[in-house]
Amino acid sequence: MEPVLTWIASRRGAAAVPFVLFYAFAAVVLLPDSLLTLAAGAIFGLLRGLVWVSIGSMLGATAAFFLGRSLAKDWVHRRTEHWPKFRALDRAIARHGFWMVFLTRLSPIIPYGLLNYAYGITTVRVRDYLIASWIGMLPGTLLYVYAGTTAANLTEVIGGRTPIGRQSNILLWLGFLATVTVIGLLTHFARRELARELRS
Secondary structure, eight states: OHHHHHHHHHTGGGOHHHHHHHHHHHHHTTOOHHHHHHHHHHHHOHHHHHHHHHHHHHHHHHHHHHHHTTTTHHHHHHHHTTOTTHHHHHHHHHHHHHHHHHHHHHSTTSOHHHHHHHHHTSOOOHHHHHHHHHHHHHHHHHHHHHHHHTSSSHHHHHTTOOOOOTTHHHHHHHHHHHHHHHHHHHHHHHHHHHHHHHHO
């Protein structure tokens, strides 16, 4: 990603569209998104970086979601079949689609890229997926874009020398609480479905 980011940084005045498209592409091919989000802060600043990352991440999340429901469906099934709580997650989404998407976006329970594809094989409604994903990803996006603005230059970001700072504690606790909530809900649904199966 270094050559692409260097090229974008040298043309930052007119590089918003290339950055957004590259971010979306990176999401589809499962490249790490944290580096791109940090770079957005270093290149564009806080406000514009937040906007461009939000657009790029949503484009990528949407593309991967629909690929997960079509061309990549079998691949996603193979990747998720060994996750024991995925069936429970799917059933939970059928009842509480918006909130489950929102909580899992806050929680680091599944990486962003794989989660985009995984939701494609669930029953979540497209509207719930898009809105909950956007809202749920905003806190982490804001934190990483802000951290990118503290870098002296793009080289610091690419070299991994950008400090996240004390603000990361807020996101860590938020992610922890979301993870606990998701696991609790999944366990509840799994137990209820198991009991129902045993009674039948």
